[in-house]
Amino acid sequence: MQLSNTWKATVGLMIGAILCLPAQAAAEKKIIMRYSHSSAAMVEEPHHTAALDFKKYVEEKTKGRVEVQIYPASQLGGEERAFQDVQQGVIQIASLASNNAAVFAPSLYVIDLPYLFRTNQEGWAILDKYWDELNAKTIKESGNRIIGWLDLGYRHVCNSKRPIRTIEDLKGLKIRVPNNPVMINTFRAWGCEPTPLAWDETFNALQQKVVDGQENSYVVFASNKFEEVQKYMTELRYKLQIIVMVVNDTWLKKQPADIQQAILEGGRLATKHNREMIMAMEARLKPAMKKAGVEILDKPEDENVWEEKAMALWPDLYPKIGNLDLLDKMMADMHRKRP
Numbered sequence: 001m002q003l004s005n006t007w008k009a010t011v012g013l014m015i016g017a018i019l020c021l022p023a024q025a026a027a028e029k030k031i032i033m034r035y036s037h038s039s040a041a042m043v044e045e046p047h048h049t050a051a052l053d054f055k056k057y058v059e060e061k062t063k064g065r066v067e068v069q070i071y072p073a074s075q076l077g078g079e080e081r082a083f084q085d086v087q088q089g090v091i092q093i094a095s096l097a098s099n100n101a102a103v104f105a106p107s108l109y110v111i112d113l114p115y116l117f118r119t120n121q122e123g124w125a126i127l128d129k130y131w132d133e134l135n136a137k138t139i140k141e142s143g144n145r146i147i148g149w150l151d152l153g154y155r156h157v158c159n160s161k162r163p164i165r166t167i168e169d170l171k172g173l174k175i176r177v178p179n180n181p182v183m184i185n186t187f188r189a190w191g192c193e194p195t196p197l198a199w200d201e202t203f204n205a206l207q208q209k210v211v212d213g214q215e216n217s218y219v220v221f222a223s224n225k226f227e228e229v230q231k232y233m234t235e236l237r238y239k240l241q242i243i244v245m246v247v248n249d250t251w252l253k254k255q256p257a258d259i260q261q262a263i264l265e266g267g268r269l270a271t272k273h274n275r276e277m278i279m280a281m282e283a284r285l286k287p288a289m290k291k292a293g294v295e296i297l298d299k300p301e302d303e304n305v306w307e308e309k310a311m312a313l314w315p316d317l318y319p320k321i322g323n324l325d326l327l328d329k330m331m332a333d334m335h336r337k338r339p
Contacts, residue, residue, distance in 0.1 A: 034091040036082040041072040050270040061262040098242040099180040107137035114310035147267030148245030154237040159213025176214040
């Protein structure tokens with residue numbers, strides 16, 4: 001029996017549709033972004049809140065074509081591991097301390113220099129102005145692109161043994177620092193024993209007296225309940241605690257143009273909300289921490305000594321940073337000159 005031309009056409013269309021299904025399914029396949037960070041999944045924890053802001057914006061902007069899966073509290077490994085996993089495509093996005101990212105992108109050591117930024121607002125302005133220039137260096141060195149700059153506040157020195165009023169009070173204390181040469185050498189210059197430890201090991205090390213103290217912002221101190229293991233804090237304000245949100249640049253450029261745009265916009269939005277949040281939180285955390293029994297001292301009585309010793313180390317770090325043109329431009333914008 002011969003088929004009619006109409007029936008043949010219908011069958012042909014059906015076969016063609018079936019053959020096209022795999023291609024259509026592939027085109028419509030949801031993009032999964034695994035997002036790793038080291039902070040607790042707590043209400044009003046700014047690091048985690050930034051991840052939630054990013055997730056909400058990107059998923060809504062792409063109408064569900066992108067799903068952002070957040071893995072907080074170092075569930076997928078520590079911060080350095082997360083940066084490497086983004087490089088290797090194991091995960092798609094991570095946020096981590098700039099000092100940990102600098103291990104893989106040495107140009108970022110420029111923003112780890114102690115006493116670089118005098119205020120939060122000054123730091124934000126410089127980072128925003130030189131975002132593209134810093135990104136060009138970071139991508140060249142590591143393959144990862146910075147899509148957001150988060151702020152967790154100024155790092156202060158904390159310990160369980162004694163109040164630190166002068167640099168002499170720091171001597172002999174074992175202070176946990178990240179595995180970062182800038183911070184290790186800074187605390188060594190101040191006369192204490194810097195002990196590099198991974199972030200996820202820090203609370204237990206403080207609890208077990210393996211180290212006497214650590215240095216972090218009000219936000220990080222409070223969200224990690226360090227008042228349980230730390231009695232004293234001195235407002236050192238030697239370093240703005242900057243968190244970078246990174247994606248693999250090659251992976252990003254392989255995504256559809258509107259997806260790329262949503263991801264970049266999501267990072268910018270998270271940055272904006274984070275800055276608003278951090279200022280409000282610091283204003284109320286200080287009295288709350290005092291109420292919890294933490295003795296908080298103002299800046300050291302001999303702050304100029306701390307600053308002089310720390311900034312004297314800047315030239316030692318210049319070889320790691322490489323080309324210093326960007327640092328010179330940043331310093332000129334702040335009406336200062338590098339040592």
